[in-house]
Amino acid sequence: MNVLFDHFTEYREGFVGTLAITAVSAVIALVLGVLIAGFRVSPVPPLRFFGTAWVTLLRNTPLTLLFLVATFVVPEILFPGMSPFVLASLALGFYTSSFICEAIRSGVSTVPLGQAEAARSLGMTFGQTLRMIVLPQAVRTVLPPLSSLLIALTKNSAIAGAFSVTELFGWQKLMSDQGFNVVPLFISVALGYLVITFAISGVFRLLERRMEVAR
Template structure:
């Protein structure tokens, strides 16, 4: 307990930044991932191809390389003002773009569980593809994607620790601070693992609650 109590000024801000990093990246990846899933099932071939290329590249690229690109290569393009290029914003961007590819595949698999006849019936009623997808297909697909989507979000939460290697102060950087203070780094890592478990538990409980509420007899 001494390692924790004597270093609350390290643990609390670090985990606060971890939670904020997770929430912002989660929202961004859910929005982008759903949009990519819509591209993947679009009747327009070029949209399907664009979505497939993005997902293939992102899923097969290590997250560390994504961080390296946005921290060291992307600034050289001078697309974004250097003053706005903070490590925290870069970490959010890297995590969002990477996780969105996995969210896309989860949502796409859920869309594929909806009977094709429902989409055809909605199109016969005069609805556009976008209207059919957002009003008919996606609400039903959501029920099927809760478990894998929560697993993706849990993976995102754990992936936030990679940001510690790129000057972002969050839970992954706690060990370095403890080492500088002469504290037992192993005990510190055990506390970090414990707090990550506490963060994962609410996500698991939310998953189970939604599964019970949206369970569908198949």
């Protein structure tokens, strides 16, 4: 493990990079996932169509292909000069949002339909019903799959290292190119990912316990 101690500054930068792209893409995925889930259950046909198209397209597109499009196509056509970190975060966030959308939609389907009908009878709009009645109850069902999806997002962030983003696998590749033994390198990278994934699992276990107390 001397390589870790001798190059700890570079390792720390890679770990912080993985943590940053995980956090940013997770926020993007959660915001878009909730929004698209609302579209999917909306009574407005164009919104339902858009939500269905979003999920179908992104869930059936390889993540590596999305990274290629974000890195080489988007800067040429839409946003020239955008940093690789932002592009990678968008690609990963958009991809994961399609899975989060379906997890939330499944949770929404567990809420009794009568509650939404009662809310509408009181004059609440669809948006108010979804925000104040349906989603708070669906959260209890959605938390476990959300935890798994965010852990998967963390591991998927390794692809960003191949697109000029500083993260753990980028550090591993740099050290491998310098001739270091790959075994301690992979152990060091695995430890970094374990720290992040265990932290995510711990946060969601805490949330699940709090939600159980609130019942």
